[in-house]
Amino acid sequence: MKLVLNQHQIExxxxxxxxxxxxxxxxxxxxxIGGITGNGETFAQQITxxxxxxxxxTVTYFKIELDKDHPLDAAISCSIDPALFNGKTVILVDDVINSGTTMQYGVLKILExxxxxVKTVALVDRMHRRYPIKCDFVGMTLTTTLGERVEVIPSNGSLEAFLV
Structure with missing residues (x-):
């Protein structure tokens, strides 16, 4: 594992x-401002x-809950009534965008x-898209191989991003 962002850099x-x-x-x-299940929630709260x-x-925080590995296996839910999005600007946040799958399904929920x-935010963008999703706001763009992945994980009481 290689450290790519420490807690201070993430902040x-x-x-x-x-x-x-x-x-x-x-x-x-x-x-x-909505965070996707996991670290996306944490970052969305901090941004809010x-x-x-x-x-x-006026900023309203919400979270989108979905199964990141199998998004169609369970219902995608929103912690607030999605009808509140009607005519509004919605910003969706996740920690790492890779293939775009998670962000795509989160955006589809909002577009109901x-x-x-709709604007998208990611702390780290890996640029390996399978879906036509682009991030409007990116903390860091990282060139990786398809076999590598970026994980934002707790380490010594703080969050750090690693290339694994």
């Missing part, structure tokens, strides 16, 4: 991503807190409503 990336979101959503009074401290925007726009 810096999250701060930058939150400020990029504020800049790119200027004039939009209300945002919905930073935006609330640095912007007058007529939203104003």
């Amino acid at each position: 810096q990336k999250i701060m930058r991503l939150a400020h990029e979101i504020v800049e790119n959503t200027y004039g939009i009074p209300e945002l919905f 807190e930073i935006i609330l401290k640095n912007s007058a925007q 409503q007529p939203v104003r726009s």
Whole structure:
């Protein structure tokens, strides 16, 4: 395992991503920020807190629960009523985007409503897409082989990203 991001670097990336979101959503009074099951939830909560401290925007946090390995085997659920997304800007957050599968199914859940726009955020983008998903906000782009993967895991009481 090779360390690619330590806790401090992750915090810096999250701060930058939150400020990029504020800049790119200027004039939009209300945002919905959702985290995908796992670390996506943690990062979405952190981004929400930073935006609330640095912007007058109203921000609603939610989570999307899905089976990352087999997304069609169980229902994809949302922690708030998806009808609230109607006409709104929704931002979906995950820790690592690789093939785009998880992000694709998360976006499909959001698109069950007529939203104003959907933006995607990932801490690490591996660039090995099988689906036509692009990340609007990326903390770090990492070139890897198909056999490698990036995992954000707890280590010594903090989160760190590793190439394995």
